[in-house]
Amino acid sequence: MAIDTKHSENRSVVDQVGSRVRWLVAVYRRLDLSAQVSFWIVAAISVAAAAAPLITPYAPGEQLAITADPALKLHPPTPANPMGTDLYGRDVFTRLVYGARSSLAVGLLAVGIAATIGITAGSIAGYVGGWVDESIMRVMDILISFPALVLAITLVGALGSETVITILPVLGELLASLPVVGSWTSNNIINVIFVIGLVYSPQIARVTRGEVLRTSEEEFVEAAENTGLSRVRILVQHILPNSMAPVLVQSTFLVATAILFEASLSYLGLGVQPPIPTWGVMISNGQGYLPDSWWWTTFPGLAIMVTVLALNLLGDGLRDEFDPRSATDGGPN
Amino acid sequence: MSSLLTIDGLTKHFSEKDSLIRRLRPDQEVRTVRAVDDVSLDVKEGETLGLVGESGCGKSTLARAAVRLIEPTDGSVYFDGDEVTGFSRSELREFRSEVQVVFQDPFASLNPRYTVAKTLMEPMRVHNIGANDTERRERAASLLERCGLGAEHLDRHPHEFSGGQRQRIAIARALSVEPSMLIADEPVSALDVSVQARILNLLDELREEMGLSMLFISHDMSIVRRVCDRVAVMYLGKIAEVAPTDRLFTDPQHPYTQALLSAIPVPDPTVERDRVHLEGDVPTPIDPPSGCRFHPRCPKVIPTEGWDGSQAAWQRVLALKRRLAADELDAETTREHLEDERKSVSDDAVVQELYDEHVARKGVADAETVSLPPDANDTVKSALQRLVAGDRDGAVAMLERSYTTPCAREEPSLTTHGAGTHQSACHLHDPSFVTQSKSQNGELAVDGIASGDAR
Numbered sequence: 001m002a003i004d005t006k007h008s009e010n011r012s013v014v015d016q017v018g019s020r021v022r023w024l025v026a027v028y029r030r031l032d033l034s035a036q037v038s039f040w041i042v043a044a045i046s047v048a049a050a051a052a053p054l055i056t057p058y059a060p061g062e063q064l065a066i067t068a069d070p071a072l073k074l075h076p077p078t079p080a081n082p083m084g085t086d087l088y089g090r091d092v093f094t095r096l097v098y099g100a101r102s103s104l105a106v107g108l109l110a111v112g113i114a115a116t117i118g119i120t121a122g123s124i125a126g127y128v129g130g131w132v133d134e135s136i137m138r139v140m141d142i143l144i145s146f147p148a149l150v151l152a153i154t155l156v157g158a159l160g161s162e163t164v165i166t167i168l169p170v171l172g173e174l175l176a177s178l179p180v181v182g183s184w185t186s187n188n189i190i191n192v193i194f195v196i197g198l199v200y201s202p203q204i205a206r207v208t209r210g211e212v213l214r215t216s217e218e219e220f221v222e223a224a225e226n227t228g229l230s231r232v233r234i235l236v237q238h239i240l241p242n243s244m245a246p247v248l249v250q251s252t253f254l255v256a257t258a259i260l261f262e263a264s265l266s267y268l269g270l271g272v273q274p275p276i277p278t279w280g281v282m283i284s285n286g287q288g289y290l291p292d293s294w295w296w297t298t299f300p301g302l303a304i305m306v307t308v309l310a311l312n313l314l315g316d317g318l319r320d321e322f323d324p325r326s327a328t329d330g331g332p333n
Numbered sequence: 334m335s336s337l338l339t340i341d342g343l344t345k346h347f348s349e350k351d352s353l354i355r356r357l358r359p360d361q362e363v364r365t366v367r368a369v370d371d372v373s374l375d376v377k378e379g380e381t382l383g384l385v386g387e388s389g390c391g392k393s394t395l396a397r398a399a400v401r402l403i404e405p406t407d408g409s410v411y412f413d414g415d416e417v418t419g420f421s422r423s424e425l426r427e428f429r430s431e432v433q434v435v436f437q438d439p440f441a442s443l444n445p446r447y448t449v450a451k452t453l454m455e456p457m458r459v460h461n462i463g464a465n466d467t468e469r470r471e472r473a474a475s476l477l478e479r480c481g482l483g484a485e486h487l488d489r490h491p492h493e494f495s496g497g498q499r500q501r502i503a504i505a506r507a508l509s510v511e512p513s514m515l516i517a518d519e520p521v522s523a524l525d526v527s528v529q530a531r532i533l534n535l536l537d538e539l540r541e542e543m544g545l546s547m548l549f550i551s552h553d554m555s556i557v558r559r560v561c562d563r564v565a566v567m568y569l570g571k572i573a574e575v576a577p578t579d580r581l582f583t584d585p586q587h588p589y590t591q592a593l594l595s596a597i598p599v600p601d602p603t604v605e606r607d608r609v610h611l612e613g614d615v616p617t618p619i620d621p622p623s624g625c626r627f628h629p630r631c632p633k634v635i636p637t638e639g640w641d642g643s644q645a646a647w648q649r650v651l652a653l654k655r656r657l658a659a660d661e662l663d664a665e666t667t668r669e670h671l672e673d674e675r676k677s678v679s680d681d682a683v684v685q686e687l688y689d690e691h692v693a694r695k696g697v698a699d700a701e702t703v704s705l706p707p708d709a710n711d712t713v714k715s716a717l718q719r720l721v722a723g724d725r726d727g728a729v730a731m732l733e734r735s736y737t738t739p740c741a742r743e744e745p746s747l748t749t750h751g752a753g754t755h756q757s758a759c760h761l762h763d764p765s766f767v768t769q770s771k772s773q774n775g776e777l778a779v780d781g782i783a784s785g786d787a788r
Contacts, residue, residue: 019490218441219436219437219438219441219442220441220442220443220444220445222397222402222436222442223434223436223442223443223444223503223506224444224455225402226400226402226429226433226434227429227455227456227459227506227510228425228426228427228429228430228456228459228460228510229455229456229459237455238444241446242444242445242446
């Protein structure tokens, strides 16, 4: 009997993974066409970013005007350089593909940080209530009351050339263990990630708090109290897992916003520093050459537009799926 | 039989949320919802006590406050001699393994992300039942089977089950900690009628098998009759009557219980029934009626001292008073109505029309002709004259002064009938109260209540 149960436990893990995958496939199938297309665009960009060295023969900093042909300065697109070259003779397509790495990394990591801060703060505020709720949410209100860009510029400026890692060594080690990002630990990009994460944490906190308040009213939470479960466990095991869908949707939008934000900061020269290629830096550097060498700025601009649009459409689709109240067609409304 | 759960003077008031905006307006006081007001009850060992009443009367609040799922405002609860209301956090956790709640809606009471196994094993883990997860899983499987579901369902999620199956899972969860008492909060009201019977049977079997005591909350009198040993009837946060089930159904004492019983459908169209119709809706517990909370709707409400008309006539006067106070009578509409019919539109004609419509109920189907005593007739007409003259408040005050039931003055206490197991809270059962009114009107007596003068 005992062996039997053990066996069924193992099977249940497989079953659980299987049911998760089936659930994801089911969610994808229910998305509208634009969200489905967006999903594949985001997937394609992610794969390109991850497999950058396999896609392009050049390195992002390689100056072809020096290593290959002096004529390859500000050269228009050719089959060998499909998006032309920039003033220093670097291949724009190569820099675009490597730039996708920093853009996606900034987007995902910044939202990861925003989610960590926001979900913690929001769920404590929503579940504990009272003065704890008031104090946490007022701090969040203060953060949200500054224009995001101004706040970010101030914070990045205040941090200066020091990276957050010198202040938070534990997080630094964590980041250093990640692929690609690990080599950036001395670059300003780390500060950009943290600042964007902090600036956007109130948005996650608000959504989380609202959802936690709603879920706390559910009868299964009362049923959990009735079993004698501790409040912390009720929050972590019963309330939070049932409050995450809107937070996930919000996060999708925030990844898009964070990518745009990084581009803005980098364009202003406050963001990612060379040699890491990013789309914002490319536009910033190439803008003076726009009339003659349109390819230098146009392609990174298009890349930002397509990525942000795809993420937003995907977020829209997910919101319609998870939140029937905002359904645009069909449904009970 | 000793008492297992004793509820003593339990009170739960909910306050409207205090806010800055409200504090800036001192004219608005914080409103309190008196959901449960000074309720005493006890559940004896091995017994099933029914708790019935209309929705919103505080049944569920009482149950939740009794096990401290919400904190009571006042009063105390004892379980097996220990004061639950004084329990520390760890004692409360201990207590949770003794008393378990089965909730009303099985679609809401199960965590949608938990498998059945997880749902059943979590309470065991909290209370250290079973040595390890393997053992707990075996226990969960046998519990599930005991509740009529196969062990193959252990790894499924709630959304894969029907309502009846879910309620079986919820019952299995309640039993997983080996409680000695169950509180079933309308356990079948969210289920199909065909499934209800099976769940009730299951509860009955389990109760017998495990020697459980039970507090069974319901608004369905026929279910209560089937399941319970004793029944408590609740109205607006108060207990109206408590009696052994047989006695309650054969010899109900409280007018509210009588009305509830007369509302049980009889599946035979040829049966002539004396239905007691209750006037109006359940009042809001924010500002409950003074005295006996049932008096505004009571068909047997005691007439004012010196009333020499019939009970029916007394009801008409009270109904008129209530409608006047609620601003349901409009003299101008009546005047226009008369004008349309090309009748006289003088004040006197309007008064007469209002009187005919609302007091004499001329032309109202089903209404019997009732004549008021002469002095009452005069008072009612002069009140109506005031209304027509535009002084509604004056009219209300006038009726209020002359016709207020003694029931509104003080709260009835529980009086005992027969062998002491049957109690009701009605002024009619209080000898001193009844003699008082009896001396003034000879025809009204306790016996008069049970006969058909209320309709």
